[in-house]
Amino acid sequence: MPDxxxxxxxCNFARQRILTFTNPLIIHHYDCDGISSGAIVSTFLTExxxxxxxxxxxxxxxxxxDKLKQRxxxxxxxxxxTDLGSSSEFLNQLDKVVIIDHHQRMVDxxxxxxxVNAMSYGFDGSHDMSASTTAYFVCQTAIELGIxxxxxxxxxxxxxxxxxxxxxxAKKEGRIEVNEDxxxxxxxxxxxxxxxxxxxxxxxxxxxxxYQLSKKLVADCNLDPNLTYxxxxxxxxxxxxxxxxxxxxxxxxxNIANKLVSVVYRFPKFKHMxxxxxxxxxxxxxxxxxxxxxxxxAIDLCKLKVERVNEAxxxxxxxxKLISESIQYALSNYISFDFFYLIDGRNKxxxxxxxxxxxxxxxxDKPVIGLAYDENxxxxxxxxxxxxxxxxxxxxxxxxxxSSKLFGKNGGGHKIAAGAVIYEKNLNQFLLYCNNTIxxxxxxx
Numbered sequence: 147m148p149d150x151x152x153x154x155x156x157c158n159f160a161r162q163r164i165l166t167f168t169n170p171l172i173i174h175h176y177d178c179d180g181i182s183s184g185a186i187v188s189t190f191l192t193e194x195x196x197x198x199x200x201x202x203x204x205x206x207x208x209x210x211x212d213k214l215k216q217r218x219x220x221x222x223x224x225x226x227x228t229d230l231g232s233s234s235e236f237l238n239q240l241d242k243v244v245i246i247d248h249h250q251r252m253v254d255x256x257x258x259x260x261x262v263n264a265m266s267y268g269f270d271g272s273h274d275m276s277a278s279t280t281a282y283f284v285c286q287t288a289i290e291l292g293i294x295x296x297x298x299x300x301x302x303x304x305x306x307x308x309x310x311x312x313x314x315x316a317k318k319e320g321r322i323e324v325n326e327d328x329x330x331x332x333x334x335x336x337x338x339x340x341x342x343x344x345x346x347x348x349x350x351x352x353x354x355x356x357y358q359l360s361k362k363l364v365a366d367c368n369l370d371p372n373l374t375y376x377x378x379x380x381x382x383x384x385x386x387x388x389x390x391x392x393x394x395x396x397x398x399x400x401n402i403a404n405k406l407v408s409v410v411y412r413f414p415k416f417k418h419m420x421x422x423x424x425x426x427x428x429x430x431x432x433x434x435x436x437x438x439x440x441x442x443x444a445i446d447l448c449k450l451k452v453e454r455v456n457e458a459x460x461x462x463x464x465x466x467k468l469i470s471e472s473i474q475y476a477l478s479n480y481i482s483f484d485f486f487y488l489i490d491g492r493n494k495x496x497x498x499x500x501x502x503x504x505x506x507x508x509x510x511d512k513p514v515i516g517l518a519y520d521e522n523x524x525x526x527x528x529x530x531x532x533x534x535x536x537x538x539x540x541x542x543x544x545x546x547x548x549s550s551k552l553f554g555k556n557g558g559g560h561k562i563a564a565g566a567v568i569y570e571k572n573l574n575q576f577l578l579y580c581n582n583t584i585x586x587x588x589x590x591x
Contacts, residue, residue: 148268148307157284160244160262164284165194167224167242172200175277176441176498178298178433180229182291183246183281185448187226190285202441204498206234207556207567209522229277229295232263233547233558246284248277250543252558264308272536272560274307282312289316290413290425291448298429300505303409320414327410328387331430333375335420338364338386341375346469347430348402349506351477352393355470363389401508420455422447431458434465437498468496472503476516480507485584488577489516492525501528501565513540515580517573524554525568527576536561539587549579 164170170191174184184200191198203210206227214220224242231237231245233252237259244260248271255261262284265271278295282288293316296302296309304313316322327333330345342353342360353360364371367385369378378386387407394403416422421431428447435444438461446454472495481488487509491500500518507514513531520526529542542564550557550566553576557566568576 148264148274150267150308150311153264153267153269153308154283156262156267157280160246160260160284161286163260164190164226164244165196167191167196167198167226169219169222170196170198170224170226172198172226172228173206173230174200174202174227174441175229176202176204176436177229178429178436178444179276179278179295181432181436181441181444182278182295182298182448183228183276185445186278186281186285186288186291187228187246188445189288189291189449193287200441200445202436202445203230204520205556205567206230206236211236228281231261233556246277246281248275248280249559250547250561252547269307272562273301273309275309276301279308279312283308288448289319289321290415293322293411293413294425294429294432294448297411297425298433302411323412323414325410326407328375328383328390328406329408329410329426330375330406331427334424334427335374337372337374338369339371342390344466346466346473347502347506348405349470349473350390350394350402351399351508352397353390355474363393399508401510416450419450419452421459422450422452422455431462434458434462437502438465465499469499469502469506472496472499473506476503476507480509480514482512483577483581485581485588485590486512486529487514489514491516491518493519497521497526500526501530501563504528504530505563510534513542513584520567523570525570525573527554527557527566527568529559529564531562533562535588539589540584541587545580545583545587549576549583552576552579 172184172187174180225240226244228246232247232249235253237243238256247263262280264275269275276296276299278292282292292312301309304310330341332341339361343357345354367389391403411425412423421427432444432447435458440461443454443458447458475494476489495503495518497518497520500516504514504516510532513529516528518526531540531542541561543559543561546557546559546564546566553572554566554568559565
């Protein structure tokens with residue numbers, strides 16, 4: 147049984163320690179969960195009149211730490227890491243450090259490091275809590291951002307663990323609206339044809355990027371194409387959603403069709419703020435900003451600086467186009483190995499979105515491993531799997547951690563989603579190792 151009391155005690159300890167800091171540096175991951183958790187800590191520090199700065203990063207590697215150590219204030223700052231750190235032994239060298247994370251821990255930390263991770267108390271970091279969930283329980287502020295990061299981490303519907311606890315608190319405080327609905331980006335601001343044509347999360351094969359087919363589907367439903375989804379009556383919504391589901395099933399995309407309707411979360415406090423009311427829209431635009439080197443913009447959105455929404459919308463459009471092109475490339479070029487699918491995205495797909503692409507292909511019988519070059523011309527590896535594969539014994543976090551020690555560096559993550567950096571000269575050995583290890587984990591004879 148998870149020890150929620152022990153976890154909350156650790157959160158309280160971390161909160162009190164953070165309050166002793168005088169000039170902390172928040173270092174957070176660049177995805178929605180990392181940005182949301184960093185913004186929660188920043189909000190908490192601002193509420194307590196503690197000066198601080200934020201740095202966004204893709205990973206904690208030797209290049210990042212070398213740059214960190216070159217800062218003139220390196221030895222004068224306290225450090226708070228969010229959605230990062232569980233695989234970084236270097237953090238033991240810092241005098242005053244708090245880590246708020248939800249990934250599998252791959253190193254041992256010294257006693258002076260305050261490490262807050264509900265996995266240490268029996269929770270599952272892939273489903274029970276995100277980094278932003280953890281940051282909310284540490285800081286006890288900005289609950290919408292706690293929910294936002296967990297949605298960005300694809301942990302909804304929140305039916306278990308600390309995510310469920312957080313949602314119940316938000317309901318009691320009137321901070322969240324929960325119902326079942328269509329999960330497409332832009333339901334409040336895009337017309338019906340654009341809603342389908344520009345859909346990336348999820349990607350709708352045959353409709354995404356095809357204006358004419360999307361227009362025909364809307365016309366076949368006898369709906370006004372200029373309406374938004376939220377303009378439709380309940381009966382019209384049923385007709386529209388049923389048509390999309392039918393379209394996908396006829397083309398054998400059952401897995402995507404089955405996920406079109408799910409629990410949808412909205413923030414009543416942000417009802418009149420473009421993109422921020424619907425939590426899926428909010429998380430998508432924050433994630434797009436982070437993955438396109440605009441963490442500053444994403445943090446400002448999290449702090450409700452609505453004057454920056456139009457700028458963020460432009461980043462979202464660029465992100466949508468990039469993902470769409472990358473998915474089309476991956477669908478035409480993936481390779482089926484014995485025990486996993488490979489997407490070789492080197493020189494084709496940016497490292498910032500290779501994991502997203504792996505998640506969107508709809509390949510479910512085997513894990514998907516994607517390759518892309520990083521900024522140092524090493525190979526960024528992203529692995530994605532399904533809940534069913536994890537329940538059968540798959541552990542991508544362990545696979546990436548162990549393989550990175552043999553063939554590269556900086557590996558780790560969750561059982562269901564993980565990553566590593568591999569040296570190109572070791573690629574063939576790495577792929578063979580993945581094939582053999584996945585076979586063992588799934589006990590395939």
